[in-house]
Amino acid sequence: xxxxxxxxxxxxxxxxxxxxxxxxxxxxxxxxxxxxxxxxxxxxxxxxxxxxxxxxxxxxxxxxxxxxxxxxxxxxxxxxxxxxxxxxxxxxxxxxxxxxxxxxxxxxxxxxxxxxxxxxxxxxxxxxxxxxxxxxxxxxxxxxxxxxxxxxxxxxxxxxxxxxxxxxxxxxxxxxxxxxxxxxxxxxxxxxxxxxxxxxxxxxxxxxxxxxxxxxxxxxxxxxxxxxxxxxxxxxxxxxxxxxxxxxxxxxxxxxxxxxxxxxxxxxxxxxxxxxxxxxxxxxxxxxxxxxxxxxxxxxxxxxxxxxxxxxxxxxxxxxxxxxxxxxxxxxxxxxxxxxxxxxxxxxxxxxxxxxxxxxxxxxxxxxxxxxxxxxxxxxxxxxxxxxxxxxxxxxxxxxxxxxxxxxxxxxxxxxxxxxxxxxxxxxxxxxxxxxxxxxxxxxxxxxxxxxxxxxxxxxxxxxxxxxxxxxxxxxxxxxxxxxxxxxxxxxxxxxxxxxxxxxx
Numbered sequence: 405x406x407x408x409x410x411x412x413x414x415x416x417x418x419x420x421x422x423x424x425x426x427x428x429x430x431x432x433x434x435x436x437x438x439x440x441x442x443x444x445x446x447x448x449x450x451x452x453x454x455x456x457x458x459x460x461x462x463x464x465x466x467x468x469x470x471x472x473x474x475x476x477x478x479x480x481x482x483x484x485x486x487x488x489x490x491x492x493x494x495x496x497x498x499x500x501x502x503x504x505x506x507x508x509x510x511x512x513x514x515x516x517x518x519x520x521x522x523x524x525x526x527x528x529x530x531x532x533x534x535x536x537x538x539x540x541x542x543x544x545x546x547x548x549x550x551x552x553x554x555x556x557x558x559x560x561x562x563x564x565x566x567x568x569x570x571x572x573x574x575x576x577x578x579x580x581x582x583x584x585x586x587x588x589x590x591x592x593x594x595x596x597x598x599x600x601x602x603x604x605x606x607x608x609x610x611x612x613x614x615x616x617x618x619x620x621x622x623x624x625x626x627x628x629x630x631x632x633x634x635x636x637x638x639x640x641x642x643x644x645x646x647x648x649x650x651x652x653x654x655x656x657x658x659x660x661x662x663x664x665x666x667x668x669x670x671x672x673x674x675x676x677x678x679x680x681x682x683x684x685x686x687x688x689x690x691x692x693x694x695x696x697x698x699x700x701x702x703x704x705x706x707x708x709x710x711x712x713x714x715x716x717x718x719x720x721x722x723x724x725x726x727x728x729x730x731x732x733x734x735x736x737x738x739x740x741x742x743x744x745x746x747x748x749x750x751x752x753x754x755x756x757x758x759x760x761x762x763x764x765x766x767x768x769x770x771x772x773x774x775x776x777x778x779x780x781x782x783x784x785x786x787x788x789x790x791x792x793x794x795x796x797x798x799x800x801x802x803x804x805x806x807x808x809x810x811x812x813x814x815x816x817x818x819x820x821x822x823x824x825x826x827x828x829x830x831x832x833x834x835x836x837x838x839x840x841x842x843x844x845x846x847x848x849x850x851x852x853x854x855x856x857x858x859x860x861x862x863x864x865x866x867x868x869x870x871x872x873x874x875x876x877x878x879x880x881x882x883x884x885x886x887x888x889x890x891x892x893x894x895x896x897x898x899x900x901x902x903x904x905x906x907x908x909x
Contacts, residue, residue, distance in 0.1 A: 444493075
């Protein structure tokens, strides 16, 4: 059988994949080949062999599969030597059939939907495509000409009828059609964010987590202000951290590992069973409990300020010996605004509860004062509010970080704590896939205050295996649930129980 090689390349992956039978490419473990491209669907594209034929089919992905620049729809298309596929946001796959590496071609595919016989939808599902019949040079019979004219007339009349019907419906009452349910701004959890990247299950927490794994800009220690806590405030004394110390911890965490391989899947990576998915079930159960107890998700920074003042969430120090917070890198210096899914972003009225919470916090942020009219101060406040955390999570993060530091002498890089909904939406606006909001539903993990992420692409296999072993031990001790996340923002996603009690199994 002829050798077939897929030359795959994007910003994070570069590999040559030898196709033996069939491979499905996507961004999650639902695919057989997982790539680091946020624009990919969970199952994006399948390339398969049918004898000597090599075919490709799109799996209903949001961003599509393009063969030599033409988007594929419907049945599979046959691939030729030198063809190029584009999938996701930036992944390109060059097809090599045989032993000679082909040049990249920009020619349109010979097989597209409509008009020509198409190859089978998938191996074993339909018969092989038959070659198009040779075109005869003889003049066609009169009956064929008449039949062709009649077909054209039928199509024209059908198109006219459709146009008239659509105009009538658009101008008439929409009764009988389904409408989106109203979004209640007074509901405990008014909305839910759902990842729409093709074929996703809106009730699957793994999809929900994936839609929130959008990375911020890497923190620039030079843009971070020192935190100076009131000397009499012993409870928050660990918040006294300078930007210089943050920069030192960042440098130490990201320092070169020499010639040792790092990345999403370094050789020797061993993922324990605890990190494979039972956490999805447990997290979903605990998030439902939080809904039922009336937890109010933070829609904006005014809500985060209120939670800090009430003690619902605590502030984490931006750096310690064994960890540093790479959060707030995308914080802006714009005036604070309120947010709702009904009205979007709006100016905060003076005297409103959110305005009062922000003003009170600005006047005494653990002994430090900020001016709400000063852009630089607003940015520093945002950075500090993004360091908010459930108080039960702090000792868990500390235990994990101390164990890692004790073994490798490097601090953990924490890339996400609590995010307000408007901040998350701002991050997604820079994501070409964005996300959808659908009705009322579950609580996104990173608005719960119970989730945090640990970056891992800069770690060796030994470091990642050590972290995963520790996470598995802590999960078996009912302290947390953990998942390994792939993709562009590859991390360990960790969730603690808001009440310290694991869900019933």
